[in-house]
Amino acid sequence: HLDHATDRALVEEAVELGLGSVMFDASALPDEENVALTAEVAALCQGRGLWVEAELGEVGGKDGVHAPGARTRPHEAVDYVARTGVDALAVAVGSSHAMTTRDAVLDLELIAALRAAVPVPLVLHGSSGVPDETLRAAVRHGMKKINISTHLNKTFTRAIRDRLAADEKVVDSRKYVGAGRTAVATEVTRLLGVLAG
Ligand SMILES: [Zn+2]
Incomplete structure (x- = not known):
């Protein structure tokens, strides 16, 4: 789309x-x-x-x-x-x-x-x-x-920010981008439940 x-x-x-x-x-x-x-x-x-x-x-x-x-x-x-x-x-x-x-x-x-x-x-x-x-x-x-959109952007960015703040040594982008992706998936799942309710 x-x-x-x-x-x-x-x-x-x-x-x-x-x-x-x-x-x-x-x-x-x-x-x-x-x-x-x-x-x-x-x-x-x-x-x-x-x-x-x-x-x-x-x-x-x-x-x-x-x-x-x-x-x-x-x-x-x-x-x-x-x-x-x-x-x-x-x-x-x-x-x-x-x-x-x-x-x-x-x-x-x-x-x-x-x-x-x-x-x-x-x-x-x-x-x-x-x-x-x-x-x-x-x-x-x-x-x-x-x-x-904006709400999910917030979710993604907050998870990445938290992940980076929690580990100053992390350099592997898969680790922190993955944290953002997981957070968005969890929130989308929750929102689908809200909309279906
Ligand atoms: Zn629009």
């Missing part, structure tokens, strides 16, 4: 390389351009058997569409999916990218309203900032794909 591709040429490269899915992010563009370009990219990818996720654009602050205050309106989401033909939709419901604290508040009513209106799976971006209980509630209210 290629996440947050903003450049059509990069998507074409992903298609050639045989990737199975792409998230095309034209959310920084004005709505009409977002729709036109996303529809074009979706047709290109689907013609080659790829699954396409997109993000509904909204004029926002410097954090863009996933600023905590940004919201995707259900009727606009329905219209966007119909006009672009995407297979899944990332929506703005209160989370924000790259949060290092887990205290985001999600609009669960909005998730339920979007779920009822939109015919394709909903995707939650910025999930790193969302506490476990709220992630579980987001799934219960209709979120289907949960993107967690």
Whole structure:
């Protein structure tokens, strides 16, 4: 899966390389351009058997569409999916990218309203900032794909930092990178349990 591709040429490269899915992010563009370009990219990818996720654009602050205050309106989401033909939709419901604290508040009513209106799976971006209980509630209210990156980066880096601090003599990169990998695997397993619950 290629996440947050903003450049059509990069998507074409992903298609050639045989990737199975792409998230095309034209959310920084004005709505009409977002729709036109996303529809074009979706047709290109689907013609080659790829699954396409997109993000509904909204004029926002410097954090863009996933600023905590940004919201995707259900009727606009329905219209966007119909006009672009995407297979899944990332929506703005209160989370924000790259949060290092887990205290985001999600609009669960909005998730339920979007779920009822939109015919394709909903995707939650910025999930790193969302506490476990709220992630579980987001799934219960209709979120289907949960993107967690920053939280796992934190897990990986902390494990490596601890490993290096615990043994000043370690020079074998397999030893400390392995510690990071194990920590991420353990946390992903735990999170899958949270989302399934
Ligand atoms: Zn994202």
